[in-house]
Amino acid sequence: MPTHAPVRGYEQRVRDVPRDPLRPPAEVMRLSRMGAMHGTRISFMRTLTRRMAREGWRIQCQRFDIGADQTGEAVYTVDTPDGRYSFVVFAHDIPEEDRTDRVIAERWDYTFALTDGEPDEDHLDDLRANVPLQEAGRMRPEDIVLSRGNKSTRLFAHVVDALAAGQQPDPGKVDEVGYLMRTTAVYGNGKFGLADYEQVRRHTAFRQPFSAQMFTVYLARLFSLDLVEHVARLRDPDNAVGLDPRLRRAFGVGNATGLGMAPFLVNHPKIIHGWAWARETALARVKAVPSAEAWRLDRFQQLFERAITHADQWQTADERQMADIHTLRAELRTLHAELFPAEGESILAADHPWRRLARTLAQRFSLETQEMVHSLMIEPYGDLVDELEDRLTCDDELWLEPAMRLFTLKDLLERHYRWAIETDYTAEENQHYFWYRAEAKEEPRIGERCCESGAEREMMIGVGREAARLHAALAKLDNESLHEAVAAFLMRRPDLRAITRRVQTMAHAPYGEIRDNLLGADIRPIDLLRFKLSVFGAVRFDPKSDRWIRITMFKGAPLPEELTGCDACGAPPHCLTCPPDDWAFPVVPEAL
Numbered sequence: 001m002p003t004h005a006p007v008r009g010y011e012q013r014v015r016d017v018p019r020d021p022l023r024p025p026a027e028v029m030r031l032s033r034m035g036a037m038h039g040t041r042i043s044f045m046r047t048l049t050r051r052m053a054r055e056g057w058r059i060q061c062q063r064f065d066i067g068a069d070q071t072g073e074a075v076y077t078v079d080t081p082d083g084r085y086s087f088v089v090f091a092h093d094i095p096e097e098d099r100t101d102r103v104i105a106e107r108w109d110y111t112f113a114l115t116d117g118e119p120d121e122d123h124l125d126d127l128r129a130n131v132p133l134q135e136a137g138r139m140r141p142e143d144i145v146l147s148r149g150n151k152s153t154r155l156f157a158h159v160v161d162a163l164a165a166g167q168q169p170d171p172g173k174v175d176e177v178g179y180l181m182r183t184t185a186v187y188g189n190g191k192f193g194l195a196d197y198e199q200v201r202r203h204t205a206f207r208q209p210f211s212a213q214m215f216t217v218y219l220a221r222l223f224s225l226d227l228v229e230h231v232a233r234l235r236d237p238d239n240a241v242g243l244d245p246r247l248r249r250a251f252g253v254g255n256a257t258g259l260g261m262a263p264f265l266v267n268h269p270k271i272i273h274g275w276a277w278a279r280e281t282a283l284a285r286v287k288a289v290p291s292a293e294a295w296r297l298d299r300f301q302q303l304f305e306r307a308i309t310h311a312d313q314w315q316t317a318d319e320r321q322m323a324d325i326h327t328l329r330a331e332l333r334t335l336h337a338e339l340f341p342a343e344g345e346s347i348l349a350a351d352h353p354w355r356r357l358a359r360t361l362a363q364r365f366s367l368e369t370q371e372m373v374h375s376l377m378i379e380p381y382g383d384l385v386d387e388l389e390d391r392l393t394c395d396d397e398l399w400l401e402p403a404m405r406l407f408t409l410k411d412l413l414e415r416h417y418r419w420a421i422e423t424d425y426t427a428e429e430n431q432h433y434f435w436y437r438a439e440a441k442e443e444p445r446i447g448e449r450c451c452e453s454g455a456e457r458e459m460m461i462g463v464g465r466e467a468a469r470l471h472a473a474l475a476k477l478d479n480e481s482l483h484e485a486v487a488a489f490l491m492r493r494p495d496l497r498a499i500t501r502r503v504q505t506m507a508h509a510p511y512g513e514i515r516d517n518l519l520g521a522d523i524r525p526i527d528l529l530r531f532k533l534s535v536f537g538a539v540r541f542d543p544k545s546d547r548w549i550r551i552t553m554f555k556g557a558p559l560p561e562e563l564t565g566c567d568a569c570g571a572p573p574h575c576l577t578c579p580p581d582d583w584a585f586p587v588v589p590e591a592l
Contacts, residue, residue: 022280025511026515032367033371040379048211049558050581058078062077068234069093073091073128078215087115090127096153114215135187145187145188151181158170159232163241164236166239168243174247178254178555179221180225182253182550184255207393225243249556254551255551262444265528269502274392282385283358289381303584304339308332308336311325311372327366332373347360358374405483417503419516431519435462444459470496473493536553
């Protein structure tokens with residue numbers, strides 16, 4: 001079996017398209033930049049809605065048995081070329097004091113499951129018994145995703161009141177919150193008896209990572225919109241109206257994400273490499289374009305101006321993030337004036353316009369602005385970059401090369417882990433934090449080593465510290481010993497086996513390592529969360545502390561009735577303005 005073949009093989013599967021050099025991992029995979037990333041057209045949610053439109057997925061509500069007290073159940077079916085799936089929802093009445101987003105919650109407004117096929121009554125009985133229990137229940141292998149959510153009571157009530165009175169809700173209030181429901185957990189990949197990852201991947205509809213979970217959130221959004229209109233009609237059947245489609249599209253699904261997501265980025269480095277490599281390759285392909293056609297420049301300007309409004313509507317109580325947003329707003333306007341001047345020539349009219357723009361961004365603008373504009377640059381080039389969505393899936397196995405000589409291993413460390421081995425881990429500030437799993441619900445936590453218990457349960461998050469330990473052990477060896485095979489060395493030092501395997505594998509997947517000390521006193525875990533959430537395609541990043549963040553998913557996404565092909569619209573190749581693909585940096589309409 002060839003060493004590292006899975007990593008190299010994936011990069012060989014994409015077309016040989018001209019591209020500029022990729023940005024180095026030492027630049028891209030720093031927490032400060034990871035915490036400034038935005039979604040792109042190859043983010044999971046965008047990829048999903050394009051596939052839904054391309055393949056003609058058909059979503060129908062088969063049952064909506066929910067009363068005026070907002071309790072009951074609903075069943076949606078989804079027909080795809082791969083077969084039929086069902087989304088089953090249970091709506092509950094819970095006291096306000098039980099409505100919490102924390103993982104310790106035991107009751108929720110809504111619990112739901114995505115299942116393969118159409119459940120019969122026996123299966124529905126199982127779902128009724130187990131889905132409301134969430135982690136305490138037991139699912140069947142044909143069940144794919146288990147999830148739950150709570151309503152945004154204030155906005156939900158406002159929307160019901162307005163629709164029941166025959167009016168549309170206030171766009172300002174919709175913008176302020178952004179969603180009628182927020183999910184608090186979305187489980188898949190074999191948890192609690194659900195179908196495991198390999199089983200899910202056999203369904204071509206969900207062959208890409210997290211696509212089943214993303215689709216479940218999309219359906220939760222649809223249910224929340226159907227529910228608010230249903231409740232309004234029950235209140236006043238004669239006067240109630242439905243949501244204006246423009247406003248209906250502006251609603252997303254909220255999500256509160258904490259430390260539970262962070263270890264994924266450390267424990268699955270080859271997957272992280274694939275995600276970052278795909279984004280960087282997309283950007284490099286666009287930068288290599290010799291000149292930009294007029295229609296692409298028009299599209300870029302439209303999106304740039306939408307992004308300005310998106311930034312204006314982006315609010316948070318977090319002082320640090322809000323300061324970054326204020327900078328972003330000012331810089332976008334400055335850049336807009338330079339790129340689209342009333343008089344004179346723009347750099348976009350010159351040769352290699354996107355390379356010039358990227359250089360300007362790096363020299364003069366903040367990380368937040370750089371990464372938002374990078375996403376905008378990629379947007380008009382679906383024909384160049386959309387195939388890279390297939391690069392978001394790869395195997396995750398780390399390979400040990402027992403025959404490698406120790407001098408080669410030492411060289412790999414010094415070439416790829418310089419950031420780690422130059423850190424002094426005996427300094428208190430460089431081992432300030434430790435990561436561990438709490439006994440309650442086994443959720444990841446972070447503790448201060450100086451004054452909190454739990455260090456005996458420390459997780460292997462400090463990759464840099466482990467790499468430094470390995471390098472220190474090798475540095476003590478003489479030249480003759482360095483010609484020894486890795487296998488013999490690990491017989492004496494089995495404690496270094498895991499990091500050795502990682503270093504050997506990740507030399508061929510350099511974007512998979514986060515180039516910062518995850519144990520250091522200055523770490524902000526939300527930077528890890530934002531990187532992953534940007535790959536998902538989330539917007540409206542709203543930090544609630546350094547350890548958890550609230551976001552909005554599928555805001556601006558096409559509604560089911562808009563998921564139609566656009567072959568007849570006469571647009572250029574890879575139509576970018578029809579609803580299935582026109583929801584980058586979404587905004588709420590200021591007036592209807």
